[in-house]
Amino acid sequence: MSGYLSIRNLTVCLKSGAPILRSVSLTVSAGQVHGLVGESGAGKSMIGKAVLGTLPRALHVTSGEIWLDGVNLLSLSQTERRKQIGATAALIPQDPLTALNPSKRIGPQITRRLVDILGWSKTKAQQRALELLDEVHIPNATRVMRSYPHELSGGMRQRILIASAFAAEPKLIIADEPTTALDVTVQKQILRLIAEMQQRHDTALLFVTHDLGVVSKVCDTLSVLYAGKVVEDAQMNRFFMRPIHPYSAALLAATPTYTDPTGSLTPVPEHVIEYVEKEVAEHDVRAAR
Amino acid sequence: MTVLRNILIRLLTTAVTLFGVAVIVFVVIRVVPGNPIAMMLPPGATDADIAQLQAQYGFDKSIFQQFIIWLGGVMQGDFGQSISLRQPVANLVLGRLPATLELSIMALVMAMLMGGAMALLGTRYRDSKTEAAVDVSAGMALSIPDFLWGLVLILLFGVLWPVFHISGRISPSLNIDFSTNFYLFESLIRLRFDVWADLVAHMFMPALALAIPLAAIIAQLLKQSLKETMHLDYVTLARTKGYGENHVITREALPNAILPTLTLVGVQFTFLIGGTVIIERLFSYEGLGNMAIDAVINRDLPLIQGIVILFALLFTVVNLVVDMLYVVLNPRLRHA
């Protein structure tokens, strides 16, 4: 089984030709949580964007395949692709403050696409939205549905976005740093909520984050990304016991652990950076040939 | 309570502005060397005749006294008597106002449709030749004022391909007995579509001339605003929900992008109304502006005063309406 989402040799470049993703391959199996870890600028968010077809205009896919639910997305037209994505995948965005349309009430923002795209009746969509808001532990769901985004707190909005992501029962959810913009106290609740929802709905989840600590809690498998290149692909348990790539090991050493939160942190050593940079350069030479 | 206070301050500044306008126009037109009374009497009138008429219009008093008398009248809705047309100024001015309002609103609607279409087109096909074409044509349209557009239109649609009327407001043969001066509105209500079409054919070119520069401004502002909105997360999220790009632009981005454009369009609309003065002249359209120019040429002081004050009032009302619209359309302010 090649997995529900399977990315093969995906290369994304700037218009100038500079690579942002260097033949990335990764697989997310049905019902599994796959973590995507890397420093900021490593290109981890771009993978999610490439899958969803929301890459910035300056970037474009130069080669590779993205298989979602047995369809290669890159072989579809833009319209077909949007339909396919809309029917099978959903996004939990990074910043809940800007991810809800400020001029619309919450209710329609959850229900409209169920009616428009999936052809549900209004009452059914309404019913579904109330159920979902209940699932993400929002009290007073009826009142919240009638509110505007600015009337709600950041954590509340992120709950709504999570509910909205699960609304159409997608088989894949991409969570793009879903806790980064939130208060530390809220982060844990939201993380727990995402894990809870993922299990209840048995969804495949691609979890993009810079935080290995978060990964250790929710993920089954993970990929470590450096400069747009996957340097290690691993099972969760194995990775934390015995990372293979020196960069992964260094990254792990640089992460505070819950067993020893006060322990000293080691920055990623110089020679490891040199090593991984050399690997990336070699990859580029090979790709150019 | 701050809302009430803001409204109060707003009304007060409006009153000060209107008062300032009245003072300036009053003083300026009374420095005119020409004697307005002498102009309305037949040649050979005696000095006594002139003096008598001057007294009748109050021109023998000091400027300050005249202003006080005029202000007293205005408070009771009496704007004095037109010298050249020998009718109450209030009646004359209010009689012409509907023509100018219809023209301005028609121009505004045309500008919003054209500008909106250009902005949407430029956003839908951004970073392409289409967007560059929108930018260049908006830049051109903005550089040329309404007066020149009017002349260009006269050449194009009045001479080269004469499909529209180049002067007047209505064909005399179709002048049904209107009971209001809102011809365009009334002809629709009375289902006289032939009259309505004739009115539109007369109005089309002057309205278009007024609309072109405003359309260019709307196109530029709205496109810029849309461009910024299109980068926001909720727009990206809408894309992943399976909606097409057209839906994303018009339903998700547009409602939020319109707001910042709106206030600026308000100010621009007052410029458009100011532009009706010369455009009405150019197309011999019987509105306020045309009457104003005649009034200046005839040195009809009371009429000039009345028209200028009405224009100033119109401008402030437009700004007030725009501010109110902004609050109504913005959910953040509405519920605050």
Added chain:
Amino acid sequence: MRDARGGEKRPIGMRLWLSGGWLTVLVLAALCAPLIAPKDPLMQDLFLGRLPPFWMDGSEPGYFLGTDSLGRDVLSRILYGARLALIVAVIAGSLTCIVGATLGLVAGFYRGWADRIISRFVDIWMAFPPVLFAILLIAVLGPGLTSIIIAIVVIDWTRFARVIRAEAMSQSAMDYVASAQVAGRTRFGTMMTEILPNVLPTIVALLTLEMGIAVIVEAILSFVNLSISTDSPTWGGMISEGRTSVHQAWWVLVFPLITLFLTVLSFSQLGEGLKDRFDPVLR
């Protein structure tokens, strides 16, 4: 995520060259009008009335762009009209700029009561329809070149004052202004050395724009017969005459109109181009 800015770049060079080129031609034409004009612009010849331009049947050699209803040469009148248009553009534009920019700078930098008074006046001015105001002023001052220039300054100073005030205000809030103050510079010195250079690109752009507007205002005033005396050739006067006889002799309207159109377009494009070029932030 502001990479979309790349799409907004326009061919600045071309714009500057074209508009600058046209204006240079115009200045030369105005300077050399007596040398290059084929006819006396005021000479009437009723037998040669409404001659068409050279490529049409019935044209006369020597009358390149035809004649108006009084038999005056259209080309020569356009050339002489350029003199007046440019005089108005340069003098009225610069004066308006000086008055408006000074008031705007003072209001925006000093704030306080000066700002309150200036802003109140701007508000009052904004409540006047500008064309009506101009016509009114000319009626008061009497026709003539000086009156036109005064009228343009009186009406349009607010355009500069509004924009420059806003710019000066946002510049004043910057840290470098505060540090200049801390360094012991006087208020006036700070305004001249810190604020003025930073608002200069905007002033230049507005100035060229204003020159185009001055040409238009003159044309509008000629159009309502309130400009210079009727015998000196002006573009606005020609357009006004051409408008009445457009069905019989379109060329009397078309040629001055094209000239005016290109001139106004050039002034504004030049302003935009210069602004893009000199604005350190955009460059």
